[in-house]
Amino acid sequence: MAETPVLTRAEENAAQIDALVNEKYRYGFVTDIDSDFAPKGLNEDIVRFISAKKNEPEWLLEWRLKAFRFWLSLGEDEPGWANLRYPKIDYQDAYYYAAPKQAAGPKSLDEVDPELLKTYEKLGIPLAERAALAGVAVDAVFDSVSVATTFKDKLAAMGIIFCSISEAVREHPELVRRYLGSVVPYGDNFFATLNSAVFTDGSFVYVPKGTRCPMELSTYFRINAAKTGQFERTLIIADEGSYVSYLEGCTAPMRDENQLHAAVVELVALDDAEIKYSTVQNWYPGDADGKGGIYNFVTKRGACRGRNSKISWTQVETGSAITWKYPSCILQGDNSVGEFYSIAVTNNFQQADTGTKMIHIGKNTSSRIISKGISAGRSSATYRGLVRIQAGAEGARNHTQCDSLLIGAKCAAHTVPYIESRNPSARVEHEATTSKISEDQLFYCRSRGIAQEDAVALIVNGFCREVLQALPMEFAVEAQKLVGVSLEGSVG
Amino acid sequence: MLEIRNLHAKVDGREILQGLDLVINAGEMHAIMGPNGSGKSTLSYVLAGRDGYEVTAGSVLFEGHDLLALKPEERARAGIFLAFQYPVEVPGVPSATFLKTAVNAVRKARGEKEYDAFEFLKLMKAKRDALGMSEDMLKRPLNVGFSGGEKKRNEVLQMALLEPRFMVLDETDSGLDVDALRVVAAGINALRRADRAMLVITHYQRLLDHVRPDVVHILSKGRIVRSGGPELALELEAKGFAGVMPGAAA
Numbered sequence: 001m002a003e004t005p006v007l008t009r010a011e012e013n014a015a016q017i018d019a020l021v022n023e024k025y026r027y028g029f030v031t032d033i034d035s036d037f038a039p040k041g042l043n044e045d046i047v048r049f050i051s052a053k054k055n056e057p058e059w060l061l062e063w064r065l066k067a068f069r070f071w072l073s074l075g076e077d078e079p080g081w082a083n084l085r086y087p088k089i090d091y092q093d094a095y096y097y098a099a100p101k102q103a104a105g106p107k108s109l110d111e112v113d114p115e116l117l118k119t120y121e122k123l124g125i126p127l128a129e130r131a132a133l134a135g136v137a138v139d140a141v142f143d144s145v146s147v148a149t150t151f152k153d154k155l156a157a158m159g160i161i162f163c164s165i166s167e168a169v170r171e172h173p174e175l176v177r178r179y180l181g182s183v184v185p186y187g188d189n190f191f192a193t194l195n196s197a198v199f200t201d202g203s204f205v206y207v208p209k210g211t212r213c214p215m216e217l218s219t220y221f222r223i224n225a226a227k228t229g230q231f232e233r234t235l236i237i238a239d240e241g242s243y244v245s246y247l248e249g250c251t252a253p254m255r256d257e258n259q260l261h262a263a264v265v266e267l268v269a270l271d272d273a274e275i276k277y278s279t280v281q282n283w284y285p286g287d288a289d290g291k292g293g294i295y296n297f298v299t300k301r302g303a304c305r306g307r308n309s310k311i312s313w314t315q316v317e318t319g320s321a322i323t324w325k326y327p328s329c330i331l332q333g334d335n336s337v338g339e340f341y342s343i344a345v346t347n348n349f350q351q352a353d354t355g356t357k358m359i360h361i362g363k364n365t366s367s368r369i370i371s372k373g374i375s376a377g378r379s380s381a382t383y384r385g386l387v388r389i390q391a392g393a394e395g396a397r398n399h400t401q402c403d404s405l406l407i408g409a410k411c412a413a414h415t416v417p418y419i420e421s422r423n424p425s426a427r428v429e430h431e432a433t434t435s436k437i438s439e440d441q442l443f444y445c446r447s448r449g450i451a452q453e454d455a456v457a458l459i460v461n462g463f464c465r466e467v468l469q470a471l472p473m474e475f476a477v478e479a480q481k482l483v484g485v486s487l488e489g490s491v492g
Numbered sequence: 493m494l495e496i497r498n499l500h501a502k503v504d505g506r507e508i509l510q511g512l513d514l515v516i517n518a519g520e521m522h523a524i525m526g527p528n529g530s531g532k533s534t535l536s537y538v539l540a541g542r543d544g545y546e547v548t549a550g551s552v553l554f555e556g557h558d559l560l561a562l563k564p565e566e567r568a569r570a571g572i573f574l575a576f577q578y579p580v581e582v583p584g585v586p587s588a589t590f591l592k593t594a595v596n597a598v599r600k601a602r603g604e605k606e607y608d609a610f611e612f613l614k615l616m617k618a619k620r621d622a623l624g625m626s627e628d629m630l631k632r633p634l635n636v637g638f639s640g641g642e643k644k645r646n647e648v649l650q651m652a653l654l655e656p657r658f659m660v661l662d663e664t665d666s667g668l669d670v671d672a673l674r675v676v677a678a679g680i681n682a683l684r685r686a687d688r689a690m691l692v693i694t695h696y697q698r699l700l701d702h703v704r705p706d707v708v709h710i711l712s713k714g715r716i717v718r719s720g721g722p723e724l725a726l727e728l729e730a731k732g733f734a735g736v737m738p739g740a741a742a
Contacts, residue, residue, distance in 0.1 A: 438580075439543065440580045441580050441581075441582055443540075443542050443543065443564060443580075444576065444579070444580035444582070445582075445590075445594075446541075446563070446564035446565045446568070447540045447541075447542075447564050447565075447567075447568055447573075447574050447576075448565075448568055448590075448594035448597075448598075448650060448654065449565050449568035449569045449594050449597040449598035449601065449654065450565060450593055450594055450597045451565050451597065452565070454593070454597065458582075458585055458589075458590070458593055459582060459584075459585065461584075461585070462582060462583060462584030462585030462589075462633065463583065463584050464584075465584045465585075466584075
């Protein structure tokens with residue numbers, strides 16, 4: 001005789017949570033386009049291949065080769081300290097260069113393959129300047145290459161350089177040579193070293209002295225080709241007294257395989273300069289069973305080299321199967337300021353180990369860290385942070401606030417803060433909380449007519465409000481929606 | 493308007509409501525009084541549809557429709573409102589944002605136009621002035637750090653904005669000083685209308701000095717054991733619960 005299963009309330013909730021975590025990923029399509037590939041695998045010839053494809057000068061090839069040889073010496077020994085679990089990555093089973101076949105370096109948008117333009121339109125990033133989001137210039141990176149950069153000429157008229165890093169290597173070699181690897185040296189860590197050897201494209205920004213960049217600069221990264229890693233390199237230099245706000249967005253098709261994304265971002269702020277760097281990371285996170293998704297191993301670091309300089313990182317991390325990322329600030333100039341505002345949302349089987357490092361070297365340097373982790377499903381989120389006050393950093397100050405929100409009973413949140421102070425005048429504060437969305441809160445919202453999912457989004461957005469407010473206004477609304485969508489169905 | 497028949501309900505496996513009958517017509521205000529554990533709050537949660545409050549027998553009809561078949565949010569949209577005894581804190585969500593989200597969710601479900609920010613602020617200002625609430629209070633996260641009086645005012649403000657048809661006020665007088673009680677009671681009275689009904693749950697007569705119910709019920713062990721006019725509340729105040737139970741010595 002068939003028995004009717006009787007579920008306890010907890011089991012029922014758990015079952016509903018399971019059933020509802022299958023939120024569709026909206027950017028999972030593949031663009032059908034002919035691409036040039038490097039032969040599969042990784043060796044010195046591939047490094048030479050990439051460098052030759054880009055007509056790079058000898059010094060850059062030498063730098064890549066040094067990095068590659070160093071990487072080989074690491075013996076495929078990835079850093080093991082992060083709170084992440086994944087099968088060993090086979091570095092020979094991937095393509096390190098994939099570029100859509102088109103006339104090399106299109107001069108104008110008219111020369112860009114219409115398939116590519118359509119792709120970006122579908123992603124909500126129209127590249128035609130008349131249709132573009134007002135006040136935002138875009139560099140579109142597709143697999144291994146930049147396919148278009150908008151508003152370049154208008155910016156150039158002010159002396160602002162905004163182009164792909166490949167173009168910068170050709171057109172502004174002195175700037176690239178001076179700053180490339182100056183914040184993240186090629187031997188910095190396993191993934192940064194790999195990137196230094198095989199990076200293919202990325203964005204380059206230079207804002208001249210005393211110039212305030214009048215529009216948001218942004219790069220939109222898209223992985224399209226299968227079995228391909230994306231290794232982009234971004235370099236932003238804000239000269240004395242300048243200001244720039246930069247935003248990056250990322251998406252990828254839905255695939256059962258894991259794809260590697262190992263980027264390096266270097267920021268340099270000279271005297272009185274300010275860089276605001278915002279990320280909305282929405283790489284494909286894998287399906288509800290944890291199959292597929294991007295492995296996102298990224299090194300981002302900013303150097304506040306000048307007095308009174310400021311670097312502010314804001315990130316909204318909702319995608320990727322694995323996120324390994326610690327946007328950091330080296331506060332070298334006196335009175336320099338570093339900020340890190342982060343929202344990391346993990347659902348299903350996603351894992352995130354993310355945080356920041358604030359290295360106080362100069363006098364009266366200050367840093368502020370606000371991290372909001374939201375975990376649902378069976379996911380795991382770790383905040384890992386380091387605040388280091390060097391002996392010479394008289395009067396340094398740091399405030400860290402680190403909050404975790406749990407949804408459901410199968411997820412995990414961890415906080416791993418390191419504080420090292422070698423100066424007795426420093427003031428370092430750390431606050432941390434962990435909470436759950438309570439049934440009381442949900443019922444209260446619902447009893448006012450708000451649907452369950454909207455109630456979750458409302459509560460979560462309230463939880464991350466301080467960080468959302470740090471985003472450029474144009475993107476705050478988008479990010480707020482994204483946080484809601486990423487958690488759709490996370491509560492029964 | 494509301495018709496409760498032979499209602500039985502369990503919480504954590506214990507039967508709390510044990511055959512409750514109650515009929516409330518449009519335009520009426522009823523009060524339910526009863527000792528701790530008699531099932532007052534359970535009744536309010538069953539009506540609002542809280543998870544974990546399992547109806548094992550009986551029915552509740554709201555304007556002829558089966559209320560128990562609806563989710564909590566659907567009940568709210570249909571016109572049921574529960575003023576909480578302990579309003580819940582929601583950190584980071586400004587009260588005004590919460591109110592606008594709720595009002596627009598309800599309006600949308602009722603086929604009415606959603607308010608834009610300007611329309612809503614104007615409406616909210618009129619309603620909050622009447623309750624003596626400051627603009628600043630509505631910028632603060634919902635109920636976080638609110639005093640008892642502020643929380644209850646906020647409940648009445650929500651009630652005024654959502655324009656429900658049937659309101660349950662669960663111990664709205666608890667935690668209020670005399671002045672706050674007067675303001676809250678005035679807010680409740682302002683919402684009385686011929687096409688609305690209210691159920692006031694309270695321990696004490698003191699709220700009923702300010703809002704005058706048409707009918708007073710005594711709840712005991714999950715059933716209504718006695719009903720009467722407003723004078724029943726006064727009798728209760730004088731004699732205590734034991735003194736007003738049926739069969740008690742006169």
